[in-house]
Amino acid sequence: xxxxxxxxxxxxxxxxxxxxxxxxxxxxxxxxxxxxxxxxxxxxxxxxxxxxxxxxxxxxxxxxxxxxxxxxxxxxxxxxxxxxxxxxxxxxxxxxxxxxxxxxxxxxxxxxxxxxxxxxxxxxxxxxxxxxxxxxxxxxxxxxxxxxxxxxxxxxxxxxxxxxxxxxxxxxxxxxxxxxxxx
Numbered sequence: 001x002x003x004x005x006x007x008x009x010x011x012x013x014x015x016x017x018x019x020x021x022x023x024x025x026x027x028x029x030x031x032x033x034x035x036x037x038x039x040x041x042x043x044x045x046x047x048x049x050x051x052x053x054x055x056x057x058x059x060x061x062x063x064x065x066x067x068x069x070x071x072x073x074x075x076x077x078x079x080x081x082x083x084x085x086x087x088x089x090x091x092x093x094x095x096x097x098x099x100x101x102x103x104x105x106x107x108x109x110x111x112x113x114x115x116x117x118x119x120x121x122x123x124x125x126x127x128x129x130x131x132x133x134x135x136x137x138x139x140x141x142x143x144x145x146x147x148x149x150x151x152x153x154x155x156x157x158x159x160x161x162x163x164x165x166x167x168x169x170x171x172x173x174x175x176x177x178x179x180x181x182x183x
Contacts, residue, residue, distance in 0.1 A: 051077045056090055096120050099142035124169035131174045134163040
């Protein structure tokens with residue numbers, strides 16, 4: 001904002017589209033100053049839906065995180081639950097590998113996630129050594145993986161109760177679940 005000077009208007013009938021010509025605009029032609037005024041005043045009026053469509057086309061979650069730091073409006077659009085659902089649907093998480101009885105099997109070349117899978121194997125404990133041995137003495141076996149957590153079970157032959165644990169191999173945290181009877 002500056003003191004005085006002439007007003008440059010995109011639409012002379014609409015005061016919201018007018019702004020004073022400041023010193024930094026002094027060397028510009030009236031058309032360029034008007035164009036600059038139009039762009040600066042129309043930017044706040046961008047529709048959130050248009051921003052969403054732009055953000056949906058970002059190549060990776062890291063780019064989305066960087067964009068969210070640009071301004072409060074971008075952050076509000078990007079952190080909206082419906083937008084995040086749409087983004088996850090369009091950008092599914094990469095396949096890093098799968099868990100089996102022998103541990104974790106990372107993705108192999110030429111799969112595009114090989115670098116991430118290797119980093120996961122280096123940082124996580126897929127031997128589950130941080131989870132206490134079940135009272136029945138049987139080892140843990142992975143049964144399911146979801147959002148970085150692994151469901152483990154342990155049931156020796158002939159036992160009627162099965163022990164369960166949920167663990168996060170990357171942070172090495174776990175929760176032991178109550179045993180349940182198996183029929």
